[in-house]
Amino acid sequence: MREDEVPQDQVKHFGDARKAMYAVDRAGHYETVASSGWEVEATVTGDAVAEFRRLAEAARARVLRGEASPLEFHMHDRRMDLPTLAQTTGLWRWRIRRHLRPAVFARLPERLLLRYAEALGISLEELKAVH
Amino acid sequence: MIVNTFQHRHAGHCESGVTANLLSFYGLKMSEPMALGLSGTLTFAHLPFVKVGGFPLTTYRMPPGSVYKGLRKPLGLEMERRTFRDPAAAEAALDAELAAGHPVGLQTSVYWLPYFPPEMRFHFNAHNVVVYGREGDDYLVSDPVFDQPQRCPAADLRKARFAKGVFAPKGLMYRPLTFKADFDLDAAARRGIGKTWKMMLHAPMPFVGVRAIERVADRIAVLDKKIPDVRVQRLWVGNIVRMQEEIGTGGGGFRFMYAAFLQECGEALQQSALLDASAQMTIAGDEWRKFALLGAQFSRKREGVGLPELSDQLRRCATQERQVYQQLKAWSKSSPL
Numbered sequence: 001m002r003e004d005e006v007p008q009d010q011v012k013h014f015g016d017a018r019k020a021m022y023a024v025d026r027a028g029h030y031e032t033v034a035s036s037g038w039e040v041e042a043t044v045t046g047d048a049v050a051e052f053r054r055l056a057e058a059a060r061a062r063v064l065r066g067e068a069s070p071l072e073f074h075m076h077d078r079r080m081d082l083p084t085l086a087q088t089t090g091l092w093r094w095r096i097r098r099h100l101r102p103a104v105f106a107r108l109p110e111r112l113l114l115r116y117a118e119a120l121g122i123s124l125e126e127l128k129a130v131h
Numbered sequence: 132m133i134v135n136t137f138q139h140r141h142a143g144h145c146e147s148g149v150t151a152n153l154l155s156f157y158g159l160k161m162s163e164p165m166a167l168g169l170s171g172t173l174t175f176a177h178l179p180f181v182k183v184g185g186f187p188l189t190t191y192r193m194p195p196g197s198v199y200k201g202l203r204k205p206l207g208l209e210m211e212r213r214t215f216r217d218p219a220a221a222e223a224a225l226d227a228e229l230a231a232g233h234p235v236g237l238q239t240s241v242y243w244l245p246y247f248p249p250e251m252r253f254h255f256n257a258h259n260v261v262v263y264g265r266e267g268d269d270y271l272v273s274d275p276v277f278d279q280p281q282r283c284p285a286a287d288l289r290k291a292r293f294a295k296g297v298f299a300p301k302g303l304m305y306r307p308l309t310f311k312a313d314f315d316l317d318a319a320a321r322r323g324i325g326k327t328w329k330m331m332l333h334a335p336m337p338f339v340g341v342r343a344i345e346r347v348a349d350r351i352a353v354l355d356k357k358i359p360d361v362r363v364q365r366l367w368v369g370n371i372v373r374m375q376e377e378i379g380t381g382g383g384g385f386r387f388m389y390a391a392f393l394q395e396c397g398e399a400l401q402q403s404a405l406l407d408a409s410a411q412m413t414i415a416g417d418e419w420r421k422f423a424l425l426g427a428q429f430s431r432k433r434e435g436v437g438l439p440e441l442s443d444q445l446r447r448c449a450t451q452e453r454q455v456y457q458q459l460k461a462w463s464k465s466s467p468l
Contacts, residue, residue: 087296
């Protein structure tokens with residue numbers, strides 16, 4: 001990659017931040033060039049974020065219909081999936097899957113709820129509702 | 132408590148950047164490409180049986196910790212590494228190091244660092260930063276992937292240091308204790324380069340090295356049979372590109388950084404073969420960028436960009452890389468230690 005090929009696509013979410021990229025100057029020498037981002041990277045990152053958002057929205061609808069517990073929404077809202085949530089809480093997956101059912105979730109003791117709230121970085125009240 | 136003499140340098144990748152910046156502060160001037168190359172951290176691996184976010188793990192570098200571990204022998208580098216059970220103890224230890232005038236490296240989770248743009252905050256636990264000061268309730272963070280030093284409130288840093296899951300940092304804090312400032316560059320370069328071509332050409336399993344790149348190309352060629360859902364196909368391909376280009380993991384970026392390393396070594400040791408290999412590695416990086424571009428166009432449903440085109444481009448990456456490693460192998464064999 002030559003200096004003048006370093007992408008400067010002004011990716012929005014970068015803000016004022018810049019990314020260092022290695023590129024060669026005219027004489028063929030390597031140096032770092034500050035890049036304002038590449039459209040390609042923004043596309044794939046955006047897709048990954050959108051997928052989490054899609055899952056969270058689907059979960060929200062299910063919660064409102066009473067088919068899922070708010071935990072399912074918050075898990076996706078915090079960009080986690082079942083394995084990640086299991087690892088962060090230290091609970092077994094089948095237990096968490098059970099807690100995704102509204103009836104089971106409603107009866108959870110506070111100590112378990114706190115564990116979820118801590119792992120997700122939200123308060124108890126937030127955990128019990130969808131926003 | 133601010134270590135004013137610590138110099139923040141913008142880097143392409145977090146761990147090599149942190150290692151190079153820390154070593155430079157503690158008395159061994161080192162560039163980021165040198166840290167990458169001498170430690171032999173460049174690689175390619177595709178592990179279909181390890182799922183990250185539901186997709187196979189694809190990586191362009193060795194696992195976290197490889198940069199400074201790889202420098203242990205060539206530089207005689209010894210890192211003091213401390214992990215903690217208790218977040219309060221970890222914070223106290225960090226403050227004590229800062230009070231003693233020692234900037235330290237920390238392992239953190241990207242998701243909990245507030246200065247990251249929200250779009251980039253994923254649950255990735257092996258992000259390295261240097262903390263070089265504290266002002267009130269804020270820590271001064273030299274995050275090498277940002278061009279300017281950042282600030283991070285103590286509570287957020289605590290959460291980031293004690294994130295759980297894969298690569299859980301457990302509050303890991305490290306700084307270099309001893310190293311040989313007058314290390315033998317020739318021997319170190321041969322060692323690091325040898326490690327890389329051996330892994331890339333002769334790894335015993337097909338999940339690592341050039342063969343792994345070809346294996347991914349094969350998988351992409353038949354992806355529509357394995358995964359009929361086009362949306363999931365896009366995410367699958369997008370995941371590989373994301374691992375390649377996203378901040379701190381840049382795979383194409385690593386190829387350019389390695390080319391910079393080969394150039395630096397070639398000049399310092401006056402080895403024209405390394406300069407040739409550097410130029411070839413630059414071409415490999417360009418091929419990877421073309422692959423990323425195609426991947427994004429595939430995600431955007433561009434006409435004429437389908438799985439066969441992606442697969443072919445990936446094969447070109449593999450061919451080009453194989454040639455570089457064979458050149459490096461020939462160099463190693465022609466003038467042994």
